[in-house]
Amino acid sequence: MVNTKTTLCGIELDNPVIPASGTFGYGSEFAELYDINCLGTLSMKGSTRDPRFGNPTPRIAECAGGMMNSVGLQNPGIDAVISTELPKLRKVFHKPIMANICGYSLDEYAENAAKMDKAEQVGWLEINISCPNVHCGGMSFGTVPENAAEVTRAVKAVTTKPVIMKLTPNVTDIVSIARACEEAGADGVSLINTMMGMAIDLRTRKPLLANITGGLSGPAVKPVALRMVYQVSQAVNIPVIGIGGITTAEDVLEMMLAGATAVEVGAANVADPFACKKIIDSLPAVMEKYNIQSLKDIIGGAH
Amino acid sequence: MKQGLFKILENKELAPDVHQLVLEGDTSAIRCAGQFIDIRLDGHFLRRPFSICDWTSSTLTVVYRTVGKGTAELSEYQTGKTVELLTGLGNGFDTTVSGDKPLLVAGGSGVPMMYALAKELIAEGKQVSAVLGYRTAADVFLANDIEALGVNVTITTEDGTLGIKGFVTDAMQDMDYTYFYTCGPEAMFKAVHRIAATSGQFSFEARMGCGYGACMGCTMETKNGYKRICKDGPVLVREELIW
Ligand SMILES: Cc1cc2nc3c(=O)[nH]c(=O)nc-3n(C[C@H](O)[C@H](O)[C@H](O)COP(=O)(O)OP(=O)(O)OC[C@H]3O[C@@H](n4cnc5c(N)ncnc54)[C@H](O)[C@@H]3O)c2cc1C
Numbered sequence: 344m345v346n347t348k349t350t351l352c353g354i355e356l357d358n359p360v361i362p363a364s365g366t367f368g369y370g371s372e373f374a375e376l377y378d379i380n381c382l383g384t385l386s387m388k389g390s391t392r393d394p395r396f397g398n399p400t401p402r403i404a405e406c407a408g409g410m411m412n413s414v415g416l417q418n419p420g421i422d423a424v425i426s427t428e429l430p431k432l433r434k435v436f437h438k439p440i441m442a443n444i445c446g447y448s449l450d451e452y453a454e455n456a457a458k459m460d461k462a463e464q465v466g467w468l469e470i471n472i473s474c475p476n477v478h479c480g481g482m483s484f485g486t487v488p489e490n491a492a493e494v495t496r497a498v499k500a501v502t503t504k505p506v507i508m509k510l511t512p513n514v515t516d517i518v519s520i521a522r523a524c525e526e527a528g529a530d531g532v533s534l535i536n537t538m539m540g541m542a543i544d545l546r547t548r549k550p551l552l553a554n555i556t557g558g559l560s561g562p563a564v565k566p567v568a569l570r571m572v573y574q575v576s577q578a579v580n581i582p583v584i585g586i587g588g589i590t591t592a593e594d595v596l597e598m599m600l601a602g603a604t605a606v607e608v609g610a611a612n613v614a615d616p617f618a619c620k621k622i623i624d625s626l627p628a629v630m631e632k633y634n635i636q637s638l639k640d641i642i643g644g645a646h
Numbered sequence: 647m648k649q650g651l652f653k654i655l656e657n658k659e660l661a662p663d664v665h666q667l668v669l670e671g672d673t674s675a676i677r678c679a680g681q682f683i684d685i686r687l688d689g690h691f692l693r694r695p696f697s698i699c700d701w702t703s704s705t706l707t708v709v710y711r712t713v714g715k716g717t718a719e720l721s722e723y724q725t726g727k728t729v730e731l732l733t734g735l736g737n738g739f740d741t742t743v744s745g746d747k748p749l750l751v752a753g754g755s756g757v758p759m760m761y762a763l764a765k766e767l768i769a770e771g772k773q774v775s776a777v778l779g780y781r782t783a784a785d786v787f788l789a790n791d792i793e794a795l796g797v798n799v800t801i802t803t804e805d806g807t808l809g810i811k812g813f814v815t816d817a818m819q820d821m822d823y824t825y826f827y828t829c830g831p832e833a834m835f836k837a838v839h840r841i842a843a844t845s846g847q848f849s850f851e852a853r854m855g856c857g858y859g860a861c862m863g864c865t866m867e868t869k870n871g872y873k874r875i876c877k878d879g880p881v882l883v884r885e886e887l888i889w
């Protein structure tokens with residue numbers, strides 16, 4: 344029997360597979376299909392202080408090897424998430440969950456973190472400083488090391504839960520951002536969020552997405568994600584969650600060899616509702632194939 | 647919703663750029679007309695959504711227009727090939743509110759789902775009429791099949807080569823109906839919404855990511871809040887539309 348367990352900021356996961364924020368809703372659609380307790384944990388759709396519709400539609404486009412989205416953080420607001428979605432999720436998911444939050448100001452980040460800190464179900468806070476689809480806020484906090492550090496400090500000041508900073512790949516030097524987060528007290532980093540892209544509709548001769556640009560994700564971004572996880576995990580001493588283009592158990596192993604302690608699976612859930620379950624089910628056999636007894640042993644093995 | 651493998655029994659051209667695909671597999675997740683399926687195509691990351699045109703306990707039919715790369719490739723798929731589908735997606739039409747004389751109004755790729763809906767309404771003993779809009783006579787498809795179910799069909803063509811010249815709304819004006827169901831392009835929707843004499847249901851299309859409510863890609867604002875076309879729709883009632 345192989346060992347698929349991993350430990351993320353002091354909390355043990357049965358396996359490293361975590362549905363990525365924004366691609367799994369609040370879990371209920373998937374709980375109708377299979378027992379989602381097979382997941383390591385799950386990262387909920389990003390919450391903001393106020394309810395948001397998000398960007399105008401169309402906000403999804405297909406491309407070679409993946410997709411682009413410009414959803415723009417549609418969510419019912421953090422209070423509704425806590426009062427409505429968390430109780431619903433509790434009925435179908437019995438493990439600590441990861442609460443993904445976003446903000447438009449330092450104050451908002453702190454306010455949202457303080458609210459999630461009180462939610463007993465929440466095991467980790469994942470702080471999105473990397474959303475390319477919201478203007479003023481979101482990614483602008485994640486592209487400058489000092490700003491990223493400021494958000495980290497603001498959040499750390501109001502919570503005792505592990506804080507994982509979610510980083511954007513749309514920067515010249517992601518390592519400097521990760522280091523700034525670590526120095527400011529982050530307990531982990533997750534990367535990557537989507538890469539800025541766009542699509543043109545030949546029929547209309549205009550951008551296909553109403554927002555003009557969107558975030559690229561899916562298999563097309565995996566090499567970039569692997570490279571960034573490899574570089575960041577060498578530079579910091581906090582755990583790294585590897586995200587980007589994971590669709591198979593083989594991808595999970597590659598990401599862990601690159602230095603990830605756990606992984607998040609995003610676009611794959613959009614293409615196949617059973618994606619995470621299939622990855623988890625096939626993980627032991629693939630580990631055996633590559634002579635891996637315990638996942639913990641291979642983290643950063645490629646360094 | 648169910649995920650399943652289906653075998654292609656038939657994939658034939660009905661009209662220029664319009665194909666009928668008949669699939670064999672487990673259809674038990676399909677509850678009613680107006681629901682859709684999401685088909686995985688080789689070499690494409692996202693699925694393609696199509697309304698259910700007809701189904702039995704072991705087969706289902708969709709009728710699709712070849713508009714882009716995916717549908718063009720699908721039209722080349724041969725009988726016997728296996729494809730992977732999500733079935734039973736979306737809310738579908740509510741026929742309990744139709745009254746005894748429902749009217750179906752459809753244009754273009756909105757026509758196929760009206761076959762399933764007509765079948766359901768006829769089985770409920772209702773007197774069903776339909777206005778089906780096409781560009782030109784050569785584009786007409788499924789009209790005979792819908793008529794054969796016992797529906798009183800009126801055809802409109804934009805160039806007047808068959809039926810009434812003009813748009814579906816030109817034919818709707820003097821019709822007598824208790825309720826309407828519609829699917830078609832947005833311009834048609836807005837015209838129908840403007841002139842319709844009764845309440846009704848609209849089946850929307852949207853660029854979708856997942857097709858089952860997880861990604862928030864397809865949301866539309868309504869008077870009853872934000873609705874995901876794939877999960878809370880595709881069918882919305884007239885009174886909730888913000889037009
Ligand atoms: C609920 C629903 C029911 C539908 N029912 C039917 C039907 O019964 N018959 C039919 O002919 N068509 C139907 N459509 C439209 C059909 O899904 C698109 O024509 C098809 O996805 C186009 O794929 P493509 O690869 O040829 O086009 P491309 O433009 O190459 O596709 C690129 C991407 O855009 C998406 N896309 C392109 N056009 C549309 C569109 N109009 N609506 C939604 N997504 C689109 C594709 O799914 C794909 O992800 C329906 C759409 C929805 C949402």
Ligand SMILES: Cc1cc2nc3c(=O)[nH]c(=O)nc-3n(C[C@H](O)[C@H](O)[C@H](O)COP(=O)(O)O)c2cc1C
Nearest residue numbers: 363364365389412471535536560561587588609610
């Ligand atoms: C439709 C969609 C919505 C997303 N929404 C969020 C979000 O709300 N918060 C967030 O931090 N990341 C969001 N993301 C980014 C993903 O969590 C993930 O970081 C990214 O997609 C890369 O992983 P992938 O290649 O596996 O998709 C979203 C991605 C997609 C495709």
Ligand code: FES
Nearest residue numbers: 855856857862876
């Ligand atoms: S397409 Fe994903 S929520 Fe509708």
